[in-house]
Amino acid sequence: MNDQNPTLAASDAPVPVAHPAVRPDPRSDGEFLLALGRRVRETRDRRGLTRKQLARDAGVSERHLAHLEAGEGNVSIVLLRHIASALGLSLPEMLNLGAEESVEQRLVRRILEQLPRHRLEDVVFRLMRDYGQEEAARRNRIALIGLRGAGKTTLGRRLAAELGFRFVELDAEIERETGMPMGEIFALYGQSGYRRIEQRCLRRALDSGERTVLATGGGIVSQTETYDLLLSRCLTIWLRTSPEEHMQRVSAQGDLRPMAGSAEAMEDLRRILAAREPQYLRADHVVDTSGQGEDESFRALRAAVEDRGR
Template sequence: MGEITNFRGETTPSGSRSMGEDEVRALITRVGERVRKARERKGIPRRVLSEISGVSPRYLAQLEAGEGNISIGLLQRVAIALDHRIEWLMTEEDPWSSEALHVAELYRSANTATRQQVMNLLRPESSQEMRAQRICLIGLRGAGKSTLGQRAGDVLNIPFVELNREIEEQSGMPVNEVMALYGQEGYRKLEAQAVSRVIQTHDTMILAVAGGIVAAPDTYTTLLNRFHTIWVKAAPTEHMERVRAQGDTRPMAGNPEAMQELKSILTSREALYEKALARLDTTGKTLDVSLRELLALIADHKFLG
């Protein structure tokens, strides 16, 4: 085997270095094409993908053109933003013509009941195994989810995650800016992705979610299936008082019917919240009392095994 000389005057056996460079170039081109096609199939402009993933538009343009040598960390961000696994972007198999992609497309377009049937067939483990030791606190703002979740996590020495903070970390902007930029639909998509991420990264945890997540059927079904859910509730007046005590006067400002609207929301969501495996009423109770009751409830239901 002969040798080749590069521009720095270095010599290597002919075929060995060039073959490696060809393989790397083919990988970069393949990844770029898949990122571009996935983005176009989802109808996401490059600017929006940049904002969701935190990767600059210039870097994304180079990547899609097969000219970027993106790091694994940045590529992972892009994969998450496109709702794909990073392996999917790198495999040599053509994903666009594969049977797996067709099945995935059918699953995404199916209703909640059909999705659950598919999951039961593909993953026939018990409900307890699916939920592992993950606990999720649901309910309206002001019930005490975040405060109790953090305190319980400290006592039990397990991670506490607030889903909105997870969304903010991934999107690189506050939730109110996410809502302003992407609207309710965009926020719900990021919310669903955040739920999937915490499931993949935590077998043991306490999660607190926004009160409106129960209005997203697919995401709420995922929570019910993959977490031991607890409805943290309170009387409407206490919900309002606690929100105001947190420094947020918006619920009452210029809206004399705010309390009636809050009661209507509670009434409309009550049937959804009641799907939780357990409930904790914090009305008229101190934080210490509510925390003791939450810890007892977790122990009684054996949510942590």
Template sequence: MVDQNDLKASLLDALGRRVRALRLEAGLSVKDFAALAALSPRFVHQLESGIGNISIAGLARASVALGRSLVELAPPLADDHSLRAEIWRLLADSGNEDLVEFQQWLRQRTGRTANARFIALIGLRGAGKSTVGPLLAKRLKTEFVEVDRWVEEAADMSLGEVFETHGEAYYRRLERESIQRLFGSSTGCVVATGGSVVSDAETWESIKRRCFTVWLHATPEEFMRRMRKQGDLRPMQGRPSAMEELKALLARREPLYAESKLKIHTTQKPPVAIVTQIVKAVAASKK
């Protein structure tokens, strides 16, 4: 007969080690994780040490804070060698590419259609899309795609060369085709759009229909500071009124950006906190 105290201790130990591993993988401190999961830092320490007996509701909050499904937090016992336990371990150790391939195989075998889920990051250049995007994709175990990279590949030249050689209309066409190709070929991903994507009504409507849209917002001063820090001086070179032009551009686009499902003020907010905010909003939208 199984000793219930031993069973409880084994469960809590496995759960604690799993939560700690996922928290570290997400780049969250104990304090940040505790705040996001509505737990005390002391209890988080107890949980990760294998002595904190968390409720199902608390575990659900922890899973949202980590950007994981609830079942990912509760590993099978070490002496459980059942088929489903072994599959759980294999899935837990698999990378994104293996998981996507396995998902596609199962859907084909069972005849289930894919319910694609796209998260589109919207905002001006310097909003943080290229920083937040990969972190968010990693947290959600999905792919990260930058539309402008697809445009460059299609044109076989840099964005600057695309505009200089062929003009904005050509860029818009490649952008529209790239996004349509993405929606037609992917089972879901995190996608960073160009800052001007909202200027193309057809493309923007398509994105709003297919994606959970996130507007990464910052002040004009913050945008300019980030571009300088990245060594991108193009907006300022030979243009003494660059700041006023940037403010005017943001003012024109803000009403369109505001159509996004989620707006995040990114100024002085660490990327990990932004990722967690998006994960929680996406999870809430599924309820």
């Protein structure tokens, strides 16, 4: 696969993870306890508390606290609750150990932790004023992302019809804008030229002000600026499935190109999906359609759209 021959997906390099979605914590128990200890120590430092003071406030022995901070102590949930409370944190906040946090989330959390409680109301008002409406507008633009055969067109069209939104196929917009089929655009402009045109067409689709379900091209996640724009302006949903099902669905649609060098194409597909996964995971929601029929996946998509957050 190359720029000139976009079959299942155009190839691209792995991109660093920025905001992974919720996944099982891959750490061992030891790593978890070390992270917990670090969290207690760092929060205590930021609060300007000595270990002695925190031990007293939380009603634990200083030795116990020292063990916990060193990642050696497996404290009871009740003691941890006392320690969290003495640090001004809720238990969930205390256990949010940063494994899944982005840099921005960590920064925001730290700023909030340092603010006295009476200022939090002001923070909420400001956030609502600055982002409340934007968030509502974002939900009027639903973008489906995923590799070929994910179901972006099939499910997106149904979703638009049900919601009374217009349906926009970004690849089709690009073909209309250039007056050329996809293969020719790639052949003439290469991958980077294509990405430029894609961004232009995306901006136009987003600026129309109409309520929209947008089916994007599988590679939209490869260009950071374009993808950041999509994430910030749309409710994004990754339609996820296995490489085998992507391949099987695309072939069933009669596109036999990916099957040409079967084993190699399958390998390419696995690699591209793995490379893009961290970016796809930045979506607001992930709908896994593996092993499902269209109707089942549509119901899952509908549920994701109705859900107000992750």
